[in-house]
Every structure is written in structure tokens, then in C-alpha cells.
Amino acid sequence: MLRKLGFLTIGLFDERDPRRGHESALEIIELGERLGLDSAWLRHRHLQFGISSPVAVLAAATQRTSRIELGTAVTPLAWENPLRLAEDLATVDLLSGGRLNPGVSVGPPMQFEHVKDALYPDTDEDFSYARVERLLRCVRGEPVTAFRGTVGFEEFSDRVQPHSPGLASRLWYGGGSLRSAEWAGEHGMNFLTSSVVKAEGPEEDFERIQLSHIRAFRDRHPAGRVSQGLVVIPTDSATAGQAARYRDYAAKRLPRTATPQGPARLMFAPDIVGSSAEIAERLHEHAAFREIDEVAFALPFTFEHDDYVQILTDMATHLGPALGWRPAAA
Numbered sequence: 001m002l003r004k005l006g007f008l009t010i011g012l013f014d015e016r017d018p019r020r021g022h023e024s025a026l027e028i029i030e031l032g033e034r035l036g037l038d039s040a041w042l043r044h045r046h047l048q049f050g051i052s053s054p055v056a057v058l059a060a061a062t063q064r065t066s067r068i069e070l071g072t073a074v075t076p077l078a079w080e081n082p083l084r085l086a087e088d089l090a091t092v093d094l095l096s097g098g099r100l101n102p103g104v105s106v107g108p109p110m111q112f113e114h115v116k117d118a119l120y121p122d123t124d125e126d127f128s129y130a131r132v133e134r135l136l137r138c139v140r141g142e143p144v145t146a147f148r149g150t151v152g153f154e155e156f157s158d159r160v161q162p163h164s165p166g167l168a169s170r171l172w173y174g175g176g177s178l179r180s181a182e183w184a185g186e187h188g189m190n191f192l193t194s195s196v197v198k199a200e201g202p203e204e205d206f207e208r209i210q211l212s213h214i215r216a217f218r219d220r221h222p223a224g225r226v227s228q229g230l231v232v233i234p235t236d237s238a239t240a241g242q243a244a245r246y247r248d249y250a251a252k253r254l255p256r257t258a259t260p261q262g263p264a265r266l267m268f269a270p271d272i273v274g275s276s277a278e279i280a281e282r283l284h285e286h287a288a289f290r291e292i293d294e295v296a297f298a299l300p301f302t303f304e305h306d307d308y309v310q311i312l313t314d315m316a317t318h319l320g321p322a323l324g325w326r327p328a329a330a
Contacts, residue, residue, distance in 0.1 A: 001324035004294040006039030007032060007312060008073050008229055010301050011051035021049075022057060024305045029061045031309060032068055035316035036327020039069040039101065041229075041296050046079055047115065050301075055088045055102075062096040067328060071101035073192055073229065073296060074174035077131045078109040079119070083160060086138035090164040098164070103172035103192050105180075106131050129183055132173065136187065140168045172227070176266070181213035185220030193288070194229040195269040195298065199260040206257070206267045210288035225294060231271040232279055232297040234314035242307060246273050249300055271300070276318035283323065 009028060013021020029040040040061070042054035051057055058070045070092075075085070093100035108127050109115055138144060138160045148158035173184035174192040178200060184191045197209045214226055233250070235243045250271035257270045272279050283289045297315065299308055316327060 002293055002295065002320065003325070004038040004227075005315065005320045005323075005325045006037055006041060006069070006071075006227070006294075006296040007315065008041040008043060008296045008298040009308070010043045010045060010299075011054075011057065012301060013049055013051075015049055018049075022051065024308075025051060025057060026061055026064060027305070028299075028308050028312065029068065029070070030064055031312055032316075033065045035312060036329075037068060037312070037316055038294075038328055039071055039296060041071040041073040041101075041103070043073055044075055044079070046076075046109070047111075055085075055092055058100065059092045059095060062092060062099070066097075067099075069099045069101050070096060071172070071296070072103050073194075074103040074105045074172070076109065077104050077106050077135065078112075078125070078127045082131060082135040083138050083144060086135055086160045087162075089139065090160065090162050090167060093164040093167045093170075094162055098166055100164075100167065101170045101172060101190075102167075103174045104132060104135065105174045129187075132189075133187070136168065136171065136189075139164075139171060172225075175213070178213055178216055181217040182220060185217040185224060188221060188224070190225040190227070191217045191221075192227050192229065192296075195231055195271075197267050199265040199267045204260060204267065206269050207287040209267060210269075211291060214288055214291055226292050227294045227296050228289060228292050229296045229298050230269055230289075231300060232283075232315075232319070233271065233273045233300065233311055234276045234279055234319045235274060236276050236314045236318045238310055238314075242310060243273075245303075245307075246300075249273075249302070276314060276322045279319055280322035 009025055011021060011025035032040045042051055042057060044054055046052050054072045061070055089102050106127055106129055141159045141163045143158040144160060145158050149156060172190040172192045175181055176197045181191060193210055193213055203209055233246045250273045254270055257268045260267055272282050
């Protein structure tokens, strides 16, 4: 039985009118709350035409919603100073009343060789798990300086301010490798698994690889939350034109799911398009889906606002119930 049903969006915008795209993302989050969905997640896109500052957008969302959980999936920490990010996350969490679910990941920034001089011209940064550990210490309220006291009329704290109790328990790690799943569990984080995993051994079946990650995480952190983020597109109330576009979108992306892609041997899950009954049948056969009770289905990147309204509405009114989910109370 599916306990939590959420969605993920990239928040695309037109470079000539970026406000419209950001407003669209906020309107979709508001719709998600009205439909009783449990969570809304934003994905970072740096130097692209998608939301580059999800934490700022979620701050606005806290003032336009009252119940739905708000998350990032994920914030690439290579672009962030962990202490400064901890300040922003705590601030937004307090504004939300404790609804923030920050998801993070590590690794070098995309196109790092081209952006290094603008991002880190004078330093050699550590993009390992140690960067997440720095964030964890800051969010948990551990000291970040040896000084605490008063200078003149100003008082200084030795830990990040504001401090938001409970936020640390809602930190997520987004990973596609076995080691990332293990690491997240060992460090008491929650685990985000998506439609991309790494084929690190002879196994080349997406579902079995993802299942191994979920089990490895739970072996190390039985109480931790796991959320699955597949691309799922219900067509119950779609027009004929919408349904045709959705199927064409999925068909164009299907070839990459056949074998591991690139040096990292990435495996991609097929997009699932069809009626809610058809999707539910496919998901119930999905080895990894059968072991989770929380999802954040990803909205396709290039669709229109009206498409997202239709997809979310069908998720809440048809697909969710077919998976045993019930909408949250207003």
C-alpha cells in the first residue's frame, strides 16, 4: 500500500520571461496541496533554464501552502557552502512549520572544467561525502566556531542560526550507487532513489539494481525513509493530443534503457505512460516499487503547465487510489 504520494518538477522557464516559469512551479505546488498529495520536490538546474534556487522558491511556497511537504531532489552540494546552505534550510523549514525535506548529493559540478573559474577560482574544493558531513553537523546544531559570546552590543552563537529542531531527521541523500545507499544509511539520512542507477557489476536489470540499493540502505538504517522517483504519466483525463505527445516522449527515451550508458554505466528506467490501471499493474510488478511505500514521481521536463495539471490531477484521483493511497486531509 502506497503511504505517501508526491511529485518532482524541474520548473522550466523561458529566458525572456523567467517569472512565468517560477510562478507555474508555485501554482503546481499549490495544486498538489489541494489534491491532497503529500510532497512536492524541486530539482536544481544551474546555468540552465530551470530553477537554480529551489530553496528560494520553496520559501515562497511556504507562504502559499500549509500542509504539503516541500523538498529538493536534489541540491548538488558541489555548488553550495554547507554552512550557508544550512542557514537557508533552517530558515525555510521554520517558515514552513517543519515541512522541509532537503535532498542533497555530492560529486563535481556538471561542466566543472568550464565553470570552475567562476565558481571556485581560488580554492580546491572537496566534493566527497565529507561535504555532506559538514552540512549534517551544521543542521544538527553542532558548534561551527570556537567563539560564543558578546562583542560590544552584539551577541554571537557558536552554531548555525536559526536552528530548526527536527530538520536533521528530514535530510535526504539522493544516490544511484550501492555505496551511496550504504553511506546514507550509515549516516542516518533518508534515501532518494530515482529513475537512474549505476550498473556497477554484472547485473544489468534496473529493478534488481534499485532493489539492492533499497535493501542495503535499510540494512543500515531500518527507520529511514526511502522515496522512489520514477517518471510516471497517467493519461486518464488526457486529450488525444496530450496522450500522443506523452507516448512519443517516452518512446524517444526508451532506447537508453536497454543497456548501461556511458563510462559510469548508468541504467535508466523506462517512462511509464498509460491509464492509471495500466500504470498500477506495471508498478505492482516492479521489484523495487514493491518494497517502498513513498514515491515522488517525476514530471517530464519539457511539458506544458496544462499537461502538469492533468497529470497531477490523474495521479491524485486515479493512480494514487489504484496503488492503495489516500489523499491527505486538508
